[in-house]
Amino acid sequence: MPKQKIKSLRTLKDVGLESSFRGKVREIIDVDSHLIMVATDRISAFDSILPTPVPEKGKILTSISAFWFRGFQQILPTHFISTDLADLPSSLHQYAEVLDGRWMAVRKADPLPVECIVRGYLAGSGWREYEKSRTIGGQPLPAGLTCYGPMPEPTFTPSTKSHAGHDVNISVGQLKEVLGAETTAALQDLSLEIFRRASAYAYRCGLVLADTKFEFGWIDGRMALIDEALTPDSSRYWPVEMVEAGETPKSLDKEYVRQYLKNLPWDGNPPAPALTPEVVDETLRRYRDVERRLLAAGNTPGLGDPIRAHQ
Incomplete structure (x- = not known):
C-alpha cells in the first residue's frame, strides 16, 4: 500500500x-464489467506528451469531467458511472490514496474514430483557416469576423482521432464518407446541442466556452458521450469580463502552454521540451480558476430537458 x-x-x-x-493523459484499467479511467498529471501539446507533469492537474480534470457528466447523464447517454469510493473495485483499494480524485468508473463503449470539435469563437487553427480562406472546417463564413470574436453560430468541425501522430481536420462531407450520413448527422446534432447548453451554463459562471471537443461511442446500441467532458485540456475557456470588454482574452486552458511552446526553438516533433516551474505553476492556477468558477454553484450543472437519443 x-x-x-x-x-x-x-x-x-x-x-x-x-x-x-x-493515452496521452489518461490510463485505463479494465475491471471486467467496466473500466476505471485515471487522469494522470501528464500534459500534451501538438500531439506530443511533454516531459514535465503538472502536479494535481489530473485531479482537476477528473473533478471537471465528473461535474459535467453528472449533468449530462440527466439529458443523454454517457459512459460515466461514478467517482464514489464505494465503486472502486476491491482490487484497487490498496491504491485508493494514490488514485483519490483522479479516477472515474465508466462503461465500456465502442468509440467512434472522430473528435467532434465545436467552435463558438474564432481562435487557434479555426482563426488561421478563416484568415486564409473565409471558411472553417471547409464551411463558408461571412467576411469581417475577428480573432477571438464570436462566430455567427456554433460550428461543427470534426477531426480524425489519432493515438499516435497528428489529428487531421476533415470536412463534414469527408466524415460522412467514413461513418455514413446518419451517424454523422447524429454526431453533429448532439455536439452542437451539448455545446449550446454547456456554453450557457459556463457563461453564468463567468466563463466563455470558445470551443471544445467531444468524443462519442456506442453503448448498448445508443450513442453516448465518452472520454472527458469540457476540461481545460479539451476546451478553450476565457473570462467573460475580458471578452465583454473587447480585450484579448486570457486563456484559462492548455492554450497557455501551447503559446509558451510556440516561442521556443522547437519544431513540434518529439521529444518535446520541458516546461519551466513558472509555466507549470501558472498552468495549474488557470486550470484551478476554471474548476472554481464552474463548481461554485454546486456539483451538478442544470442543463435542461433530455436530448433525443440516437440509436
Missing part, C-alpha cells in the same frame, strides 16, 4: 499499477 500521497502522478506504472491502455 502506498505510504503517502503523491503530489504528481506521471504514470500508473510508477506506483506499481498496470494499465490496459495508456
Whole structure:
C-alpha cells in the first residue's frame, strides 16, 4: 500500500499499477464489467506528451469531467458511472490514496474514430483557416469576423482521432464518407446541442466556452458521450469580463502552454521540451480558476430537458 500521497502522478506504472491502455493523459484499467479511467498529471501539446507533469492537474480534470457528466447523464447517454469510493473495485483499494480524485468508473463503449470539435469563437487553427480562406472546417463564413470574436453560430468541425501522430481536420462531407450520413448527422446534432447548453451554463459562471471537443461511442446500441467532458485540456475557456470588454482574452486552458511552446526553438516533433516551474505553476492556477468558477454553484450543472437519443 502506498505510504503517502503523491503530489504528481506521471504514470500508473510508477506506483506499481498496470494499465490496459495508456493515452496521452489518461490510463485505463479494465475491471471486467467496466473500466476505471485515471487522469494522470501528464500534459500534451501538438500531439506530443511533454516531459514535465503538472502536479494535481489530473485531479482537476477528473473533478471537471465528473461535474459535467453528472449533468449530462440527466439529458443523454454517457459512459460515466461514478467517482464514489464505494465503486472502486476491491482490487484497487490498496491504491485508493494514490488514485483519490483522479479516477472515474465508466462503461465500456465502442468509440467512434472522430473528435467532434465545436467552435463558438474564432481562435487557434479555426482563426488561421478563416484568415486564409473565409471558411472553417471547409464551411463558408461571412467576411469581417475577428480573432477571438464570436462566430455567427456554433460550428461543427470534426477531426480524425489519432493515438499516435497528428489529428487531421476533415470536412463534414469527408466524415460522412467514413461513418455514413446518419451517424454523422447524429454526431453533429448532439455536439452542437451539448455545446449550446454547456456554453450557457459556463457563461453564468463567468466563463466563455470558445470551443471544445467531444468524443462519442456506442453503448448498448445508443450513442453516448465518452472520454472527458469540457476540461481545460479539451476546451478553450476565457473570462467573460475580458471578452465583454473587447480585450484579448486570457486563456484559462492548455492554450497557455501551447503559446509558451510556440516561442521556443522547437519544431513540434518529439521529444518535446520541458516546461519551466513558472509555466507549470501558472498552468495549474488557470486550470484551478476554471474548476472554481464552474463548481461554485454546486456539483451538478442544470442543463435542461433530455436530448433525443440516437440509436
